[in-house]
Structure formats: C-alpha cells, structure tokens
Amino acid sequence: MQLNKIRGSIPPIITPFVNGEVDYKTYASLIEHQIKNGSHGILVNGTTAEPSTLTLDERNKLINIAVEVANGKIPVIAGTGSQSIIETKILTNHAVKAGVDSLLIVTPYYIKPPQRGLIEYYLELTEKIDIPWMIYHIPGRTAVNVTLETMKILSDKSANFVGMKHAVNDLGFVTECLSAFGPDFKIFVGLEELSFPMLSIGACGLMNAVGNLRPNILSEMCEAAWDKNNERGLELHHQLLEINQAVFYDTNPIPIKYMMKKLGIMKNNEHRLPMMSASVELEKRLDMVLRNSGLLED
Numbered sequence: 001m002q003l004n005k006i007r008g009s010i011p012p013i014i015t016p017f018v019n020g021e022v023d024y025k026t027y028a029s030l031i032e033h034q035i036k037n038g039s040h041g042i043l044v045n046g047t048t049a050e051p052s053t054l055t056l057d058e059r060n061k062l063i064n065i066a067v068e069v070a071n072g073k074i075p076v077i078a079g080t081g082s083q084s085i086i087e088t089k090i091l092t093n094h095a096v097k098a099g100v101d102s103l104l105i106v107t108p109y110y111i112k113p114p115q116r117g118l119i120e121y122y123l124e125l126t127e128k129i130d131i132p133w134m135i136y137h138i139p140g141r142t143a144v145n146v147t148l149e150t151m152k153i154l155s156d157k158s159a160n161f162v163g164m165k166h167a168v169n170d171l172g173f174v175t176e177c178l179s180a181f182g183p184d185f186k187i188f189v190g191l192e193e194l195s196f197p198m199l200s201i202g203a204c205g206l207m208n209a210v211g212n213l214r215p216n217i218l219s220e221m222c223e224a225a226w227d228k229n230n231e232r233g234l235e236l237h238h239q240l241l242e243i244n245q246a247v248f249y250d251t252n253p254i255p256i257k258y259m260m261k262k263l264g265i266m267k268n269n270e271h272r273l274p275m276m277s278a279s280v281e282l283e284k285r286l287d288m289v290l291r292n293s294g295l296l297e298d
Contacts, residue, residue: 008040009218011211012048017270037215045079053272081106106136138167192244196237199225
C-alpha cells in the first residue's frame, strides 16, 4: 500500500462480544461495512476496540481478519501498543507479518516514562520494521505526553516514523509538528470535536470512534478539506456536533456500541469488565441524539 493512501477517515473498529467471547464473524462484517460506506482505511485494536481487555491472541486474530477482509481495498492500520515492551513486540511483529500497511503504537500507559525512555522504547520496537509507523498520542488515557523534541529525535533516527494520532485538545501542537516536519507528516485527528478544525490546519485524516456509525460523512469531511471546501466541511462539522459529543457521555466505546446496536449495525453492545453496557438512562439520552441527527425515526 502506498504511503500516500494512508490518509482520510480511518475509523477504529469496535470489538464485538457475545457471552464474553470475541464475535469474529460480526467483526468481519463491520470491516465490510466500512469498505461499503466509503472509509479510506480501518484501524484495528485502537482504543475503541477495548484492546486492554483482549488477550494477545485475540488482538492478533483481529489483525488477521482485518487484513483478509480488506484484501488490499483499503489500508489496514494496526494498533500494537501495550504497557509492556515485550507484549508490544509480539503484537508489532505479528502485525507486520500479517501484512498491515502501517502501525500505530500508543505511548506505554500507567508507567509514566521519561522522554528518554519513550525514545529508546520506540527505537527498539521499530529497529527492524520496514513499514510506516506512527505514535498514538493520548495522554488522557496514558498519563504521558510526547514532546516535539522527542519526535524530532525519532524522526532523525527512524526513517519509517511518519506521523501520529493526536487525541489531545491542542491545535497549537499540530501546527508546531507540521512546521517542524513538513506537510507530509501524517497527523490524524483523535478527538471528534476537533475533526474539521484540525483538518483545516493540515491534519491528513481522522481516526474517530464515531466513524463506526457514520463512515460516509467522515470520509466526505476529509474530502471537503482536501478540496478546500470550507463551507461543506463546516456544514458537516456542525451536523456531527451532537453525535461527536455523545461519544463521551460515558467511557468510549460504551455510547458507540449502544448506538451501533440501536441502528442495527450489530446485534449486541456487550463489553468485558470493567467496562459495562450503557445504562437505561444513557440509552434514553443516546436515543434522543440519534433522533436529533436524523438517524433514528420515532
């Protein structure tokens, strides 16, 4: 897959469960849903997939299914990070062998490492990797920030370091990165509320949970940004406002899974503990959001 094709709307696919087990058949259908509805790629084992509740074997099997179903039609990005470098190596090496097009490696969570530790961590992980890799920057979940200086060092020492998913309410940092690395540096939006604003200042695409619901609209928003059609981009941005907000009515992906079930995209909105399905009160609130957006009829 050419590097220039890794852009646009690349939703992080949820992991469906039935009676505590991963529902691989439904997972394959969700990827087909993304292809059919115009997504530019898919992200496997992103935060929305609840990867910390999965075994290594389960995560690797999801990668295998994604590569098989996508079959070169759209890029497959693999989230391969863990808090353990040993686990991350296992996940990363498997993803590369399986044939993914790029890697997204989250900063190790819980540990709160120093920047020098992050640098060595990423360099060791990617030393023998020959496909593009990106940092997943989500300090709200991992409790660690990646500095611009750290990324400059990684860029100097790793030829395959091509970008990051930026799930932080900080547009200024996006501009600093693009200024430092140039317009070809790939920045994906990780916060729904910043989708069009970040695209308008140079982000190359979206990796948003809400893409599980409305793939075609997110793809259209990216294309509006590429076409410099700010009027259309803003229209879509405002159209998605309430759904974007609803993603965070509870811990992601609790709201997303319920809305997918309600819209008939999948049958179950099951989670693994300590995650739980939407409460009755949340269901009513999300039903109203779906009605207001025109997705759900009375």
